[in-house]
Amino acid sequence: MSNKIIMCRYGEIILKGLNRPKFESALTKNIKEALEGYGEVNIWRAQGITYVEPLEGDSQLKKVVEKLKCVFGIVSLTIAHKCEKNLESIKQEILNSFTDEIKAHNTFKVNAKRADKKFPYKSPQICDEIGGFILENFPHLKVDVNNPSLAVTVEIRDNEAFVHTQRVKCSGGMPVGTNGKAMLLLSGGIDSPVAGYMIAKRGVKLEAVHFFSYPYTGERAKDKVLKLASIVAKYNGEIKVHIVPFTEIQLEIREKCPEEHLTLVMRRFMMQIAERVAKSNNCQALVTGESIGQVASQTIGALNVTNDSVNTVVFRPLIGMDKEEIVEISRKIDAFETSILPYEDCCTVFTPRHPSTKPRVENVVKSQQKLDIDRLIDEAVAGVETLVIKSED
Ligand code: ATP
């Protein structure tokens, strides 16, 4: 069995007050879910740290770390080496496990954290003892307390001691599920998976709704959206995807509405159906990937038309971002290569040549009222197919 253990740290602000137990148990639950299929692990909490101990040795350690980096709520993690709580064992562990790493540095310092106040040596003594030992064994090194190239940290905890040298930056944010649930309008594009990622980061559990216009959009377009959902699931945990049949609505809109309003009427339907699906799945908000002025249906006037169609709060986390910034996040979350696959989305199937960019809400409402709105929405909702999508890797 390995003596390596992963220490997960979270932001201090979240630890304040009554939220702490709720925060910590949600984080533990999300860690367990993220690590399903990665071998047995022990998870426990002590003194503001969540410990994850892979029980099947080092083979899965790297993958486990990669998974933990995607779990919101963890700010940083450390792979620590566990040893007995005495200076001899700590020294031995440093020689056994850190020799190669220490050799690669010129300056160092020792940090000591003494959480167990009964330990016979105080922190400065631990630093002196361990620092002296390292200098003896690695005479090329110099101590630099201000700007060392290597910091060796020794932590004395209740039941054991830990030695570690690296801190890995993680995703931060809040554990998914601690801030309610929202419905993401997930298209096959670049923006909506990024919008989902950003809202999940605030601790909001996502479900997704996708409008599918078969046969104008095909199975490959659907697979692409499900792949994007699996990428969002890496951060959100498994995600329910509600596929809404949208062809009939689009055909009716094309037949009965003025061409300049085609997209806007379609967007109102999307929002209204998303709101219905959200309500029946206890989601308290909608999330879209809209950004001011990106396309004709995202001018301020158009956004007013879309927004007016629902009563539920709509989160648009990309609203003030430009495409480059969105693409940067899309690449970071590994969605970009999938998002740019060239399959049609239902929005691109019936685009007007001259969309209205300064629409008046009441005019678009009138256009929409040419259709039997309630019936169309009821039928679309009745035809919803729901899939549960897990993270693929
Ligand atoms: P994206 O890159 O996310 O596709 P976009 O720039 O193409 O966005 P639009 O097509 O106007 O913009 O869509 C705006 C938002 O509406 C999307 O970000 C998404 O939230 C939602 N949306 C668009 N098409 C669909 C769809 N087929 N299913 C579900 N939601 C959709």
Ligand code: MG
């Ligand atoms: Mg789109």
